[in-house]
Amino acid sequence: MTGWRHDSLGRQIDRSAPLPFTFDGKPLSGFSGDTPASALLASGIRVLGRSFKYHRPRGLWGMGGEEPNAIFDVTENGHTTPNVRATTLLLREGMELRSVNTAPDAARDRMGVLDLFNRFLPGGFYYKTFMAFGWMRWEPMIRRMAGLGRLDPGHCPPADIPPVNGRCDLLVIGAGPAGLAAARAAARNGREVWLIDEAAEPGGSLRWRGGDIDGGNWREFARDTIEAVTAAGGRLLTSTTLWGAFDHGLFAAWERRDGRPDRHWRIRACETVLAAGAIERPLWFANNDLPGIMSAEAALHYLSLHGAIAGRRILLATGNDGSYPIADALAQAGCAVILADARTDPPTAPEGVEHLPAARLTGANGRNSVSGALIGDRAIEADTILVSGGYTPSVHLHCQAGGKLDWNTASDSLVPRPGSSVLRVAGAANGGFGLARALAEGHAAGGGAGPAPRVAVGDWQLTPMRPDPTLRGRQWIDPQNDVTLKDVRLAAQEGYRSVEHLKRYTTLGMATDQGRSANFAGLAAMAALTGRTIPETGTTTYRPPFSPLPLSVIGGPRRGALFNPPKRLPLEAAHKEEGATFREYGGWLRPAAYGHGDETELVQQEALAARKTVGLYDASPLGKIEVIGPGAAELLDYCNYLRISTLRPGRARYGFVLSETGIVHDDGVVLRLAEDRFIVSASSSHAASVRMIMEEARQDIFDPAKSFIHDVTAGFVTLTVTGPKSRDLLRAAELPEILCDDGSLPHMSVIETRWNGHGLRVARVSFTGDRSYELTVPARHASALRDTLETARQKVSGHWIGMEAVMILRAEKGFILVGKDTDGLTMPHDLGWGGPRVKRKDEYLGRRSLFTPEARRKDRRQLVGLETTDGKTLPTGAHLVPVDGKRRSLGFVTSSCFSPVLGRPIALALVEGGRERIGTELGLFHLGETGRVRICGSCAFDPEWERLHA
Structure with a gap:
């Protein structure tokens, strides 16, 4: 044994291919096949991060998605990916690993002083503390402290992750012993089997525990299974995370392919077997969060696959048979091992291992890492504590698929209720902790006839292990979020006894490992503190994703125009010829303004021209x-x-x-x-x-x-003619004379006629307050109508106007834009449309809600106009506040612009009791600056509506 790396163990690494990397700026080296976790473990570095709340030192705990501590910001090729779990990432040359939630680094975090104030920061403290002096006083500080890693604004993840659809007869999730047995049984019956596993190769726990199956090495069994699956037309997907189970038998999986773009699979299967294994539980004792305290299974994993040694003087505390092969492997690797078994009648210890039966671990000694342990009152010298508190089945996908759970006393775990979901569950995911049972259940789930694969070893025996509320010292339930047993007790005392309430009050299980290492402990502690059983206490809700995955995987190429393609006008080319500048409005690319030069000036000129002569704009996006x-x-x-x-x-x-x-x-x-x-x-x-x-x-x-x-919106084009000379333009265009007759086509009327041998629909409606005509033709005739109107426009000195000018024209009249001049609370009577609410007695959508106490409030925000007292244009979004007294928001500015026809700024706003405030002044507050405004009616231009019929 050399340093912290064994000289001969570690079949997954290539010692001829060293990989330099850095951690918190310190140069280190690993090998090809390492993960950052295994390389750091082999380097002897213990402190890998800090906890979220108290900033206590944290070390490596697990070997997969259950890892709560070793989370890094990873920089490669100048780009940084935040919050990457060190246990699930392959090490690559030149990686720069940076611990999260630390300053300046994990070993010297200045914020570690917060742990001295832990008694003042219990679970739920923010609910109480931040009520004092107002939330806004605390918010900036909380925002600075929130989060773990830091986003790299310059890192845009690749968009070449294609979604791929697949189907099969049988989908097997997990390629451990149970999954391999299920896949082999089904494939031998001629079924198309897809076998999926997160690891880079099949085998599951067999990869580090080993074992003989059917009289031969497990590798032969795995090889025969894969050959049978392939021969039957199936496939093996390794390095693939099946992250979600959805309605109608749909499963989503993320396949990571080294050197090639990842793939996102959407799989439908006739039948599904879940063989996702189980997660080893921690133990709970004083200072059980110190670096150097690890999962026993993880220690064997790193030793067998990477040759990484967890420690030299090891105390292994357990209550189950699964830990005995681990103690044996560590002893054979040259470690001094003490095996402390909580059971009074445990099996015989392996050779070379000191055995302590009926021994419960009560505490760990050390400051920044383990220096010893306590068994009862006995001090044990140790640099590493490995623990195994039992196993929690990975039932997440079963529950995502609608499945229920039952309590199984024999396995001391919640296991899937048979038939409650579309998945058949086998092996450790079903509470079958042992190779023989895993193979038997997998074989049966795959529909295999005949005998199941045979092994010489029996099933594991275990005894329940629980947090002890009587034990002195802080016991950590959720190490990432700093939830202790004391916090669970406080939640119970304050009435937060529901599991969902406990979770939110203490943040238990809300860490990035999604509670894999914490939920069972919190559930068991709450059950003990409230005198209930674990089934009576309940479980939290499991939701996708099963493991964190990049949003770019789900989005794939669906971003930008591929995610939300902008809709284009049939006359886009013609508008460009007129010098239009395009922007997106309501999902459509539309002309914002025409011409070259300062856009603000161009918009003002267009709006003024439309009021003086006539304006034309493309209204094709209006819904039809x-x-x-x-x-x-x-x-x-x-x-x-x-x-x-x-x-x-x-x-x-x-x-x-x-x-x-x-x-x-x-x-x-x-x-x-x-x-x-x-x-x-x-x-x-x-x-x-x-x-x-x-x-x-x-x-x-x-x-x-x-x-x-x-x-039929896309099938028609609408061009709007508006302004005092709009009728003159129609005549100059030689359109049917009936359109110019107010008797035949008065305001708010529509007519269908013929023009140039095809249909023409004209609606006399106005979005500007001036006489307006909306002319609609099938899209194939749009160019002909546009050319006719363009020729007539030149004859009457009209102007093409963009949407920015239209926005000014409508604001001058107080016409609203839903979503801009309204918010998620605005009802029609807030806009001055209370008549139907009073008069209509029949049923219509939303009617009941218009008569609730909330809808009847006198101080509802109502639409009004604003006049400035200093001649400055008001900032949109500025808050309106009382002139005197305590500052609070009475409403906000929704639309604001300078009106060229009025020669002054105008604005619309939603204001509490706005109509009763007309004529009064309010204060204005925006980004620290203050001012005054006067409330007025929403219609600033032509309040008598004379121009509409001129």
């Missing part, structure tokens, strides 16, 4: 949802705040679509073309959601055979 059939009017009555059935054919009506909570979801115009035909002109950003709201009502509430909904 056709609702037809004898039940169309009834359906629209239900889906709209204003009654639609009273609308005459040829007329239009403005209104709102509400959510079930009475909140304004969208505003728009409904056109009635015939008794049984309507066009719902929703706003461009809400067209899809409005269609879904109506479709849900059509299918769930009404007779779906009496009405039909079609979204």
Whole structure:
């Protein structure tokens, strides 16, 4: 044995390929096949991180996803990936590992002083402490302390992770003994089997424990199984994490491929076997969080696969048979091993191992790492403490699939209830802790006929191990989040006895290991403290993902335009010829302004020109949802705040679509073309959601055979003509004269006519407050209509205007944008539309919510206008506050701009009791600056509406 690396053990590493790396700036070296965890263990470094709350030193505990302490920010090729678990990452040359939640590093963390104040920082302290002096006083400090690692803003993960669909007869999750037995049994019956495992090779615990199966080495058994699976058309996916079980038998898996892009699998199987194994539990004793205290199974894992020695003088504390082969392997590797078994009648100890029966570990000595242990009152000299408190089955995927759990006394664990999910569970995941039982259960789950694979060893025996509330000293339940047994006791005393409440009050199990090493202990402690059994206490909810995975894996190439493709106007090229600058509005790329130069000046010129002459803009993104059939009017009555059935054919009506909570979801115009035909002109950003709201009502509430909904937005182009000379432009374009006749086409009416041999629909509606016409043609005729209007525009000195100018025009009239001038609490009567709420007696979507106590409040935020007292344009989002007295937000500015036709700034705002405040002054607060504004009506331009009919 040389240093902390055994000279001959470690079959997974290549000693001829050294890999230099750094940890907290210190140069170190490992070998190809190492993980950062095994390389650091072999280097003898004990302190790898700090706990989240108290910043106590933390060392390596586990060997996989259960690791709560060894979490690093990893820098490669100049890019940093945060919060990477050292146990699940292959070491690569030049890696820079940086401990998280430390300053300046893990060994010298200045924040370690917080542990001196631990008595003032118990579980739930933030709920109480931060009530004092106001949350805003504490928030900056909390934000600085929150989180573990740090994001690298310049690191954009690769987008070339393709989603791949797959199907099979049998999906086997886990390639340990039970999984291999299930796969072999099914494959020999000719079934297509997919075998998935997180490790780089199959075998599970056999890889470090070894064993003979059917009279031969386990490797022969594994090789025969893989050959049978492949021959039957199946596949083996190693280095693959099956991270989620979803409805209808869908499973999601992340495959890591060295040197090639990863893959994200979406798998559906006729049947599924879960053989995910179990996680070794810790033991609970005073100072059980010191570096140098490790999982016994993990110590064997690192010794066998990496040759890394956990310690030289080792105390192994256990209460089960599974620890005896570990003690034997460590002793044969040259370690001095003391085996302390809590059972009074344990098996015979391996040769060379000092045996202590009926011995319970009560404490660990040391400051920054283990220097000794206590067995009762007896001091034991040791540099490492290995513990095994039993095993917790990995039931996460079973529970994600809707499965329930039962308590199994023999295995001292919660095990899957048979038949409660679509998964058949086998082996250690089913409470079968031992090679013989794992093989037998796996063989049966795979549908195998005949005898199961045979082994010479029997099943393991174990005794329950629990946290002892009577033991002196701090016992750590969740080492990453610094939850102690004392915190669980405090939660019980204060009434947080539900497991879900316990979790949130103490943060138990909310660490990045998702409670793998902590949940059972917290559950057992709460059960003991409240006099309940573990089944009575309950369990937390398991949710995907099973293990942390990069969001880029789930997203794959679906980012940017591939995730949310911008919708494009059919006339985009023509607008570019006019010098348009494009931006996204409601998911559409639309002209923001036309011409070259300062955009602010261009927008002001366009808005002023539209008020003086005529403006043209492309309104094609406005929703065009056709609702037809004898039940169309009834359906629209239900889906709209204003009654639609009273609308005459040829007329239009403005209104709102509400959510079930009475909140304004969208505003728009409904056109009635015939008794049984309507066009719902929703706003461009809400067209899809409005269609879904109506479709849900059509299918769930009404007779779906009496009405039909079609979204034809993309099939038509709408060009809007607005301004005092809009009628002159229509005449110059030689459009049908009926369009210029106010008797035939008054405001809020619609007409369908013919132009150039094809259909033309014209709606007399206005989003600017001036006389306006919306001209709609099929998209294939858009260029012809645009060319005709362009020629006429030049004759009347009109202007193309972009969306920024349109926003000014609508704000001058107090017209709203839902989502900008409303928020998630705005109801129609907050906008001055209280009539239907009072008059309508029939049922409509959201009606009940409009009469709740919350909806009836007199101080609800209402839409009003604002006038500045200093002539400055108001910042959007600025808060309105009382002029005198305690500063609090009475509302906020929703829209703000400079009106060129009025020659002054204007703004809209949502203000508490706004309409009753008209004429009064309020304070303005924004980013530390203050000012004053005067409340006024929302309509700043042409309040008499004379220009609409001019």
